[in-house]
Amino acid sequence: MSPSALPYRPHNHEACVAQALADARTICQQHSARLTPTRERVLELIWQSHKPLGAYDVLAVLAEDGHNAAPPTVYRALDFLQQHGLVHRIASLNAFIGCTHAGEAHNGMFLICRACHNVLELTAPGVSSAVSRAAAAESFQPDDVTIEVAGYCPRCVSEPAHDG
Amino acid sequence: MSPSALPYRPHNHEACVAQALADARTICQQHSARLTPTRERVLELIWQSHKPLGAYDVLAVLAEDGHNAAPPTVYRALDFLQQHGLVHRIASLNAFIGCTHAGEAHNGMFLICRACHNVLELTAPGVSSAVSRAAAAESFQPDDVTIEVAGYCPRCVSEPAHDG
DNA sequence: CGAAATTTGCAACATTATAACATTAGCAAA
DNA sequence: TTTGCTAATGTTATAATGTTGCAAATTTCG
Numbered sequence A, B: 001m002s003p004s005a006l007p008y009r010p011h012n013h014e015a016c017v018a019q020a021l022a023d024a025r026t027i028c029q030q031h032s033a034r035l036t037p038t039r040e041r042v043l044e045l046i047w048q049s050h051k052p053l054g055a056y057d058v059l060a061v062l063a064e065d066g067h068n069a070a071p072p073t074v075y076r077a078l079d080f081l082q083q084h085g086l087v088h089r090i091a092s093l094n095a096f097i098g099c100t101h102a103g104e105a106h107n108g109m110f111l112i113c114r115a116c117h118n119v120l121e122l123t124a125p126g127v128s129s130a131v132s133r134a135a136a137a138e139s140f141q142p143d144d145v146t147i148e149v150a151g152y153c154p155r156c157v158s159e160p161a162h163d164g
Numbered sequence C: 001c002g003a004a005a006t007t008t009g010c011a012a013c014a015t016t017a018t019a020a021c022a023t024t025a026g027c028a029a030a
Numbered sequence D: 001t002t003t004g005c006t007a008a009t010g011t012t013a014t015a016a017t018g019t020t021g022c023a024a025a026t027t028t029c030g
Helices: A013-030 A037-046 A055-064 A071-083 A125-137 A154-158 B013-030 B037-046 B055-064 B071-083 B125-137 B154-158
Strands: A087-090 A095-098 A108-113 A119-123 A141-152 B087-090 B095-098 B108-113 B119-123 B141-152
Touching: A013 A037, A037 A055, A037 A071, A037 A095, A055 A071, A055 A095, A071 A087, A071 A095, A087 A108, A108 B125, A125 A141, A125 B108, A125 B125, A125 B141, A141 B125, B013 B037, B037 B055, B037 B071, B037 B095, B055 B071, B055 B095, B071 B087, B071 B095, B087 B108, B125 B141
Parallel strands: A108 A141, B108 B141
Antiparallel strands: A087 A095, A108 A119, A141 B141, B087 B095, B108 B119
């Protein structure tokens, strides 16, 4: 583990985006799914930062692009991207974020900073197994697990309101 | 642990509600908070079943009551009830449910049945500690933890679409 | 009582998401 | 190349959820 996880430290974010898009193309090809221009553009926008983006934020940028899009366009693209594991929806924020574990089987756990709004996606096997055990103890069959932790990231704990 | 947790088996639900209201009165008194008629009525409505209820569902019943309420009335009552730990908001459903651990310090984990829509709230210490450890490993300071598990409850696994 | 604080009523508005239906693009078989 | 099918997109409208701001009423407490 790095001293500071990706979203919290300076990095070449264009490389993040480029990698995400490349991965997406590979994954869609494997799934025989079509990463159309709109879908690819939406994915790129979601990846603009490590902060989640609302559907209407995406819509606004598409409008700036000159793309005369309506809400269904965005929601459909986001649904597609979610189905193929390329983005996640953060239920507690009504917003979307690029998946940093695309292609890997994973149960995301999200650390959401209340100050800088960056989100770190973790794969936490200990958490997943604890959840599974708790569900099994109630004979409950889990299908989809949402784990979202709001709080303060390492940078913002010490010094408030990072925007990086 | 009972063979089948409360929401999933027949029980005298009026007793649930009565107990919840009695607990609420006690807790509010301890907090020097005012459980006004509107707030109490909203709490009672939320407790009508073990299924989460949307704010606008509550609003509709208030309207049937003859209470000429607007959305802010309901949201304010729900905010109050949340602040005092009497109800929880289920982020993945935009809906609210009565807290079955009112008064106890607890980190709720919710098992949400996709078939019958009943929700079981658990206190899962193993899960909480695993989440804390995972957050600590990233030097993240958790403030509020959301754990929601959608799936199928014991009854609906065997026989679909229970409504009980 | 009377001032201060809390709670409520009310209107307007903001945000998020979906329904329904028409149209177009991609692609393969006749 | 046309035909026909399916997936994808466009378009309009609307549903569902949540908030802001201010004034009036109520409660609390000195």
